Amino acid sequence: MNYTLHFGQVLPYLPYLLGGAVETILLSVLAFAGGMVIGAVGAAAATWGGATTRRISGYYVTFFTNTPALVQVYFIYFVLPDFGIVLSSFNCVLIGLVLNSGAYLTEVQRAGFRSVPRTEIEAAETIGLSKFQTTWHVVMPHVVRTLYPALTGQFILVTLGSSIGAVFGVDELTGRAFGVNSETFRAFEVFIVTGLLYVGVTLLATTILAWTGWLLFRARVRVL
Amino acid sequence: MRRTIGLLVLTLAVVAAASSARARTLDQILSSGEIRVGVNPNYPPNAMYNNKNQLVGFEVDVAERLAKMLGVKAAFVVVNPASRVPFIVADKIDVVMGGMTRTPDRAKVISFSVPINTEAPGVLTTDAVPYETPAQMNTPRATFAEVRGTTDVPLLQRQLPQAKILFLEDWADAVRAVADGRATAVLADPAFYSTLLGNFPNVKWKVLKGSVGQVYYDCLGLAMGNDALRHWLNVALFSLETEGFVEKDWEKWHHAAMVVPVVPQPYF
Numbered sequence: 001m002n003y004t005l006h007f008g009q010v011l012p013y014l015p016y017l018l019g020g021a022v023e024t025i026l027l028s029v030l031a032f033a034g035g036m037v038i039g040a041v042g043a044a045a046a047t048w049g050g051a052t053t054r055r056i057s058g059y060y061v062t063f064f065t066n067t068p069a070l071v072q073v074y075f076i077y078f079v080l081p082d083f084g085i086v087l088s089s090f091n092c093v094l095i096g097l098v099l100n101s102g103a104y105l106t107e108v109q110r111a112g113f114r115s116v117p118r119t120e121i122e123a124a125e126t127i128g129l130s131k132f133q134t135t136w137h138v139v140m141p142h143v144v145r146t147l148y149p150a151l152t153g154q155f156i157l158v159t160l161g162s163s164i165g166a167v168f169g170v171d172e173l174t175g176r177a178f179g180v181n182s183e184t185f186r187a188f189e190v191f192i193v194t195g196l197l198y199v200g201v202t203l204l205a206t207t208i209l210a211w212t213g214w215l216l217f218r219a220r221v222r223v224l
Numbered sequence: 225m226r227r228t229i230g231l232l233v234l235t236l237a238v239v240a241a242a243s244s245a246r247a248r249t250l251d252q253i254l255s256s257g258e259i260r261v262g263v264n265p266n267y268p269p270n271a272m273y274n275n276k277n278q279l280v281g282f283e284v285d286v287a288e289r290l291a292k293m294l295g296v297k298a299a300f301v302v303v304n305p306a307s308r309v310p311f312i313v314a315d316k317i318d319v320v321m322g323g324m325t326r327t328p329d330r331a332k333v334i335s336f337s338v339p340i341n342t343e344a345p346g347v348l349t350t351d352a353v354p355y356e357t358p359a360q361m362n363t364p365r366a367t368f369a370e371v372r373g374t375t376d377v378p379l380l381q382r383q384l385p386q387a388k389i390l391f392l393e394d395w396a397d398a399v400r401a402v403a404d405g406r407a408t409a410v411l412a413d414p415a416f417y418s419t420l421l422g423n424f425p426n427v428k429w430k431v432l433k434g435s436v437g438q439v440y441y442d443c444l445g446l447a448m449g450n451d452a453l454r455h456w457l458n459v460a461l462f463s464l465e466t467e468g469f470v471e472k473d474w475e476k477w478h479h480a481a482m483v484v485p486v487v488p489q490p491y492f
Contacts, residue, residue, distance in 0.1 A: 009332070081404040089390065089406070166372075169390045169401075175372060178306055179391065182373020185309040185333040 010189040013180045020176035021197050027094060027172055028159040028205060034098035035158065039105025044135055046106065047113040057106065064103035070164050072096045077168050089169040093162070101158045108150045112143030141217040148213070155209050156202045173197060247315055247447030250456055257296050261287040262303040262311055264322030266394045268419045269477040271322065282477040283321040286340065289469065293460050305373050309334055312447050319457070323416075324445040325375045335448050337457040338492050339441035340470060344483040345376050347436065348417055349409035350402060351428035358434050361409065362386045369398035369407035375440050376411050383436050384411075396420055403427045411436060415478055439484045458492050 045057045064072065073096035076087070087095070116139050124134040144151065166175030177194040181187050213219040253259050263271040263283050271281040279300050291298035301317050308324065311317045312334055325343065326336045347358045355361050361368075367388040370377050380389060390407050392398050395416045401407040403424045410417060414431070421429050444457055464470050465488035474482055 078400070081406075086405055167393050169369075169392050171391065175391060179372045179377070182305050183329055183378070185330050187306070187310045187313075 005189060006186065007189050007193075009184055010180065010186055010193060013184070013190075014193070017173065017176055017180065017193065017197060020171060020173035021201050023165075023170065023172040024159065024162050024174075024198075024201055025205060025208075027090070027097070027162045027165060027170065028155070028201075029208065031094055031097035031101055031162065032155050032158045032209075034094070035101030035105045035154075036109075038098065038102030039109045040135060040140070042102065042106030043109035043113050044131070046110050048131065061103045061106050064100050065107070069096060069100045069161055070167070072100055073164060073168060089165070093165045093168055093170050097158060097161060100161070101154065104154055104157075105151075108147060108154060109143055111150075112147045113139055115146060116142050141219050144213045144217050144219040148210075148219070152206050152209060155205055159202050159205050160198065173201070247312075247450045248318055249450065250452040253296060253318060253453065254294065258299045259287075259291050259294060259296050259319065260299045260301055260317040261291075262301050262308055262317040262320035262322060263287070264303055264305070264308070266304070266396075267323055267416060270415070282341075282473055285473045285477075286464070286470065287319075287321065289464060290457070290460055293463075294456075305371075308445070312445060315447070318446065318453070320445040323374075323442050325440045326443050327375060330445075333448065334445045335450065335454055336443040336445055337454060338461050338489070339443050339486050340461060340465075341442050341474065341482060342484045342486055343375070343413040343415070343440040343442060345379060345411050345413050345436050345438070345440075347409050347411055347432040347434075348399075348402070348414075349430055349432060351430055352405075353408055353430075355408075356432065358384065358411075358432050358436050361432075364388055366409065367407045369401040369410050370412075371395055371398060374412075379436060379438055380411050383438075396423075399424070414480075414483065418478070441486070462488050462490065462492070 042057045042060065045053045049057065073093055076096050077089070077092040080087070120138055120142075121134065124138045129137065162172055163174035165172045166178060169175075173194060177190055181190045184190065248256070263279065263281075265271045265273055265279060265281075269281050270283045271279060274280045284300070287298045287300070301311065303311055303317070303320060303322060305322075308320045308322055309330075312320055320334075321340075323343070324330075324336070326339065330336075347361065349355065355366065362384045363386050366384075367390055368380055368384075369390045369392055370380065371394055372391045377389065377391075380387065390401060392401060395410075395412065398407070398410050398412075399417050399420045400423075402410055409432075421427075444461075446453055446457070461470075465486065471481070471485070
């Protein structure tokens with residue numbers, strides 16, 4: 001292969017790519033936060049709900065885990081305008097990722113809910129905590145602590161999955177990398193730098209997750 | 225531990241040996257009996273699939289004519305804007321088309337033949353929009369839907385710096401964005417969007433009068449240093465342009481003459 005690597009040619013674009021990394025972090029943190037909320041509600045519905053609630057939760061999870069995230073966002077972005085609902089690129093991708101990660105997180109958190117000892121739930125009932133208070137004070141710290149590896153894995157998948165935003169005009173890291181590649185034609189250098197930036201973004205994102213877990217639920221976890 | 229390192233070194237050696245392919249010279253192409261041409265079927269009518277699922281279009285016709293002049297077959301490889309140059313560098317294709325605009329940045333990595341067609345960008349918008357000339361759209365209230373990495377993007381950033389840009393993956397998405405109201409307009413050569421407007425019969429399209437200032441030249445791209453092939457391509461393209469083949473074939477696919485014609489020069 002008659003090719004010489006010239007990273008210096010790509011260096012002027014580094015601030016542009018870093019801006020994309022910031023957009024990626026923003027998109028993935030928001031998507032994961034939304035997904036966790038849906039996941040907690042879905043998991044609570046699946047564990048403590050009646051037959052109909054359990055079935056609805058089941059259909060939601062089956063649909064969103066068995067279709068590609070790209071197809072889901074395509075629907076929101078290209079099909080909804082035909083029904084009069086036109087959302088911005090960022091919002092379309094965010095909603096799609098929230099619904100998608102919410103389904104996976106429902107399953108992850110359901111495992112966590114099941115693993116809380118029955119005695120603790122009964123003790124919470126005894127002292128008069130509502131279902132919401134039980135979830136927040138008893139179940140979630142347990143879930144975050146014991147399922148931390150699974151949650152981190154899901155967070156990294158959401159971060160990497162945010163790259164589908166490139167197809168819909170969200171100016172995140174992958175999209176910007178494609179743009180720089182088309183301008184300079186230096187695919188090797190651009191995508192090596194982008195790969196390294198993604199590693200940095202996922203490390204930063206998992207640190208944010210650990211920090212949030214500590215702040216909200218006093219759950220101490222190891223990051224690396 | 226030592227075995228892992230040994231395995232790693234062996235893998236790298238195999239990869240390095242396999243990737244020492246160099247671009248095929250003119251002689252090698254002639255002996256092999258085929259020339260590998262990269263085209264992008266997402267740019268109708270320069271290249272697209274007909275209803276028998278065959279590749280057809282202006283660029284396909286030009287490539288087949290060039291192959292006939294060489295006395296070889298044309299083997300087509302589908303590329304997209306991100307892969308067209310890596311394929312040249314890795315010797316997966318000999319020549320690439322697909323609206324390969326000649327720019328100084330790109331000329332650092334590949335070499336170009338003489339131009340085959342031009343791109344004269346204009347502004348496409350709808351009747352629902354209050355602007356009459358491109359200069360009026362130099363405001364943050366105007367959003368242009370553009371394809372990532374095309375030469376229209378830096379042109380837009382230079383000529384209309386205040387306007388916002390929405391980056392999408394291909395022209396069909398960009399035209400759709402304007403039809404849906406996500407974007408105000410598209411800045412592109414009419415050749416790229418004219419076949420797509422028919423998909424939106426309810427939208428009243430309008431092309432603004434006034435140019436946005438620059439003509440681009442699309443050429444055939446090939447590997448750096450592949451001089452014999454490049455020289456032959458220049459001679460062949462001059463011959464095709466002066467005999468009128470390029471003009472006639474362009475009109476056959478685009479149903480209109482090239483907005484700015486390429487004037488063939490006898491010296492190159």
